[in-house]
Amino acid sequence: MRWFFTKLREVIGNIENLAFVTDRGQSIINGIAEVFPEAHHGYCMYHIQGNLKTRYRGSGVVALFRRAAEAYSFEEFTKFMGEIEHKSESAWEYLSEMGVEHWARSHFPGRRYNMMTSNNAESLNALFKKDRELPILAMIEHIRSKLQQWFYDRREESQNCTSVLAPAQEDRLFKTLEVAKALFVKPLEQFHFFVRCGRNVGYIVDLNDNTCMCRKFQLESFPCAHAVAVAMYRGFPPHSFTTRILLK
Ligand SMILES: [Zn+2]
Structure with a gap:
């Protein structure tokens, strides 16, 4: 992972307010902390939700977590976290120890826009799932060719777009x-x-x-x-x- 982030840094350079949204893999956490120490690291809400579902199914904690994660104001966040603590102290500890600034929209210190999940990466994963069985060079070529087509299509689309915003x-x-x-x-x-x-x-x-x-x-x-x-x-x-x- 360190190698990947080092290469990424070479390509994108220093970006102010850079934010990552990931599935919270330990090697990713370490890689970002080491190579992009100034960047902000958000965790995917669905991944945390999946962990909570396994541990606290049926307790109401999962729904409260969603509301706490998506809240905009500190007051709302505090209210839902309080309700989580009331229902399960261990769930509250699990979420607090993870660092609320990584998963709660209201506490994220960087710019996350509306990106609460890593769904984009999951979609790419799903798309290239079959290609993973190919030999490495064929796999890379297949991914490169697909991405190149997407960039071309989107550039064409944007050139024909007359509105101010996308x-x-x-x-x-x-x-x-x-x-x-x-x-x-x-x-x-x-x-x-x-x-x-x-x-x-x-x-x-x-x-x-x-x-x-x-x-x-x-x-x-x-x-x-x-x-x-x-x-x-x-x-x-x-x-x-x-x-x-x-x-x-
Ligand atoms: Zn407003």
């Missing part, structure tokens, strides 16, 4: 806009806005650092409905709130 993100932004239309924005001062979304529910959007009290905006690097409502209120395109990585 189509899937454009679609997501459109749906967020529909929600944002129903929200009420009240300016607090130049860069702070209160967005009301229910009788007693509201969030503050801060345009100084593009954050929202709901934390979706900063954790996904994609505007939440509250931020989109502010963009509409101020009259600038919500696209400007998305990060460069989502642009096509």
